[in-house]
Amino acid sequence: MKHRVVITGMGVVAPNAVGIDNFLAAIQEGRSGITFHQKLQELKFSCCIGGIPSVSEEMKNKYLTPLQLRGFDSAGILYGCIAGIDAWKDAGFDIDKSLPVDYDSGLVFGAGTSGVEKFREAVYKLDDQKVKRLGSTVVVQTMASGISAYLGGILGVGNQVTTNSSACTTGTEALLMGFERVQAGKAKRMLVGSCSDNGAYIWGGFDAMRVMTYKHNENPEKGSRPMSADASGFVPGSGAGAMVLETLESALERNTTIYAEVLGGNINSGGQRNGGTMTAPNSEAVQKCIVDAIKNANIVASEIDAINGHLTATIKDPLEIENWTKALGRTGQNFPMINSLKSMVGHCLAAAGAIENVATILQLKHQFIFPNINCEEVHPDILKLIPKEKIPTKYTPKKLQIIAKASFGFGDVNGCVIFKKY
Amino acid sequence: MDVLFLRNIKKEFMTREDLIISLQKIVKPYVQDQNAFNNLSEETDFINDLKINSANLVDVILDVEDEFDIEIDNDSMEKMLSVKAALDIIETKLTAS
Numbered sequence: 001m002k003h004r005v006v007i008t009g010m011g012v013v014a015p016n017a018v019g020i021d022n023f024l025a026a027i028q029e030g031r032s033g034i035t036f037h038q039k040l041q042e043l044k045f046s047c048c049i050g051g052i053p054s055v056s057e058e059m060k061n062k063y064l065t066p067l068q069l070r071g072f073d074s075a076g077i078l079y080g081c082i083a084g085i086d087a088w089k090d091a092g093f094d095i096d097k098s099l100p101v102d103y104d105s106g107l108v109f110g111a112g113t114s115g116v117e118k119f120r121e122a123v124y125k126l127d128d129q130k131v132k133r134l135g136s137t138v139v140v141q142t143m144a145s146g147i148s149a150y151l152g153g154i155l156g157v158g159n160q161v162t163t164n165s166s167a168c169t170t171g172t173e174a175l176l177m178g179f180e181r182v183q184a185g186k187a188k189r190m191l192v193g194s195c196s197d198n199g200a201y202i203w204g205g206f207d208a209m210r211v212m213t214y215k216h217n218e219n220p221e222k223g224s225r226p227m228s229a230d231a232s233g234f235v236p237g238s239g240a241g242a243m244v245l246e247t248l249e250s251a252l253e254r255n256t257t258i259y260a261e262v263l264g265g266n267i268n269s270g271g272q273r274n275g276g277t278m279t280a281p282n283s284e285a286v287q288k289c290i291v292d293a294i295k296n297a298n299i300v301a302s303e304i305d306a307i308n309g310h311l312t313a314t315i316k317d318p319l320e321i322e323n324w325t326k327a328l329g330r331t332g333q334n335f336p337m338i339n340s341l342k343s344m345v346g347h348c349l350a351a352a353g354a355i356e357n358v359a360t361i362l363q364l365k366h367q368f369i370f371p372n373i374n375c376e377e378v379h380p381d382i383l384k385l386i387p388k389e390k391i392p393t394k395y396t397p398k399k400l401q402i403i404a405k406a407s408f409g410f411g412d413v414n415g416c417v418i419f420k421k422y
Numbered sequence: 423m424d425v426l427f428l429r430n431i432k433k434e435f436m437t438r439e440d441l442i443i444s445l446q447k448i449v450k451p452y453v454q455d456q457n458a459f460n461n462l463s464e465e466t467d468f469i470n471d472l473k474i475n476s477a478n479l480v481d482v483i484l485d486v487e488d489e490f491d492i493e494i495d496n497d498s499m500e501k502m503l504s505v506k507a508a509l510d511i512i513e514t515k516l517t518a519s
Contacts, residue, residue: 046496209480214496279477 005182006422007259008189008251009091009244011083012358015051015237015345018059019086024362026344028395030371032221033345034235043200045207046214049223051237051346052198053079068150071137074115079240079351080147080195081154084109087191087242088155092256099156106159106187108177109148109242110170110194112350115141116201147195159187167409168310169267170194171241171353172417176265178245179417189246196351198238209279211314212236224347225374226311226340227321227382227391234312237346241354243361258422260364263402264297265417266290276412280316283323286414290327290406293416299402301328304336304418306369306398308360308405311340312347318381320408325385335386337398343373353407353415360405364421369396436516441509448485452478464506479503490516 010020015033017026026033033051040048055078060069063082072078084107085095118141125133140146145163152161160181166173171194178190196202206212213233216223224235243259251258268289270282294301307324311317324338325331341356342348348355363369371394378388406416436444446462453459454473458466468474474482483494483502492515494502502508 209477210496210499277475277477279475 001185002183003185004248005179005245005262006248006251007243007262007361008246008256009087009089010259010358010361011086011090011242012355013053013055013079013083013239014241014355015053015239015348018053018055018082020090020358020362023358024366027341027359027362027370028368030373030395031344032224032373033237034220034223036217036220040200040203041217045200045204046210047207047212047233047235048217049220049235050198050203051235051239051348053239055079055082071135072141073118073121074141074146074197075117075199075238076111076114076195076197076240077141077147077150079238080109080111080193080242081150083193083195083240083242084151084191085154087193087244091189091244091246092254095154097156101156101158103158104188105155105157105190106181107148107151107155107157107161107191108164108174109151109191110164110166110174110350110354111144111147112165112167112170112196113202114144114146114197116197117199118142120201151191155191157191159190165350166413167411168347168349168352169407169409169413169415170350171355171357172405172407172415173267174354175243175245175262175357175417176267176415179262179265182245182247188250189244191242191244192354193240193242194351194354195240196238196349198236202349203236206236213313222374224313224343226313226342227317227372227379228313228375229377229379231313231317231379233314234342235346237342237348237352239345239348239351239355241351241356241358243354243357260361261420261422263299263418263420264293265415266293266296267413267415268292269414270412272412278412279410280412281319281408281414282412283319285412286320286323286408287327289414290324290404290416293404293418297418299418301330303402304328304404305400306336306363306403307338308356308403309338309340310406310408312342318379321382321385331385333387335390337369337390337392337396338386339370339372339392341370343375356407357405357417360403361419364400364403364419367397367400369398371395438509441512442505444489445486445505445508445512448489449474449482452482462505464509466505468503486512492516
């Protein structure tokens with residue numbers, strides 16, 4: 001028997017806001033979290049702007065113990081822990097060391113890489129023949145599964161505890177992995193999400209590939225311009241998003257708040273064939289991913305009220321819109337409204353899918369479309385497919401039943417999930 | 423210093439044909455269309471003709487920088503999409519250096 005799966009808790013650490021209430025206000029008002037970073041300029045980056053969440057020392061101390069914070073230097077794990085703990089508490093669970101292990105709950109929490117700052121520190125010590133000086137903190141902060149290991153211990157969950165990694169699809173993939181596990185009855189609930197480090201050591205490779213914009217160092221908030229005529233590359237971001245997925249029975253039994261239902265979704269790959277490469281998508285596979293997600297959710301394309309796209313502000317944005325129009329069989333006035341959170345927070349890389357899923361679910365819960373900031377002039381190739389009013393630039397209250405969200409990543413991997421208002 | 427100086431002079435006086443031969447060597451490992459590569463001319467486009475993966479263009483440019491001992495700025499880089507554009511930029515940079 002397949003269980004219905006609902007979302008009962010959320011947490012977020014985004015460049016424009018930390019915490020669900022702040023984040024809801026931020027995305028409704030179209031607040032940018034993109035700022036200039038002196039360090040990037042000193043290191044001669046072309047793109048010196050980025051999205052870094054604001055987390056105070058006081059806040060760190062609220063989420064991690066003094067012992068956990070000793071020798072701690074992994075931004076992604078910090079963001080993931082904050083988002084994960086917030087989501088867990090939001091779902092109505094206590095964080096208490098004296099409680100028994102909860103074998104009905106697990107977590108899938110993705111990451112692109114872990115603790116790059118910590119890793120850098122370790123490499124310097126190693127090259128200096130000081131291996132003993134690494135102490136006990138390097139392994140757990142630099143292993144890919146660092147974030148799931150930290151959260152697993154903090155929450156005391158005893159079902160599957162793992163980290164997935166699929167570039168910029170990571171967050172959406174984590175959600176679907178957790179969804180399948182809960183749907184299949186292998187767990188009553190799964191915390192799902194993803195996180196990403198920030199700064200020069202994680203963004204450098206992208207700067208070298210010239211996929212980040214270098215034209216907005218003087219006006220950072222204008223830098224991230226998905227779907228716009230003058231989009232010139234993405235702005236890097238970071239942070240974490242987390243959601244608690246739970247069987248509907250368990251949620252009703254606990255009488256807890258339900259944000260939305262996960263109807264279904266799909267993950268696939270274009271195999272780096274038919275135009276797909278390490279960095280570019282195979283459009284046929286993108287369309288198939290969306291079509292199969294719709295099938296899996298047991299809906300029809302015409303039921304989709306809105307789309308939250310991947311839409312990074314590179315030259316591939318028009319192609320993504322074209323793929324949506326083909327997959328849904330809907331163009332022009334018949335196309336649903338579409339938006340990209342990246343206009344406000346940049347491309348949060350491995351964390352992107354999770355933060356954007358949180359934003360998508362908030363739209364369903366509160367019945368609105370958040371604005372696409374910096375899209376005053378839509379790309380002409382996009383206007384050939386859909387009219388300008390399908391890309392709202394202002395907060396738009398709207399009756400919404402179903403939203404489709406997709407994420408795409410390096411390696412030609414795709415993920416699409418379908419959410420429904422509950 | 424003397425050696426570098428001589429090297430710059432040498433590159434500066436390279437003919438257009440010499441530059442094409444150098445460039446051909448550079449792009450060879452990235453080319454996905456051997457036929458277009460064999461017929462390479464000034465009009466050849468890196469992405470549309472040679473089918474070089476757009477992500478690899480930055481590597482072509484790094485190799486050009488190493489080979490000619492020049493630095494290619496972001497704006498020039500955006501224009502370096504064909505053999506002709508590349509040759510023009512390399513020539514300009516060599517004269518300037």
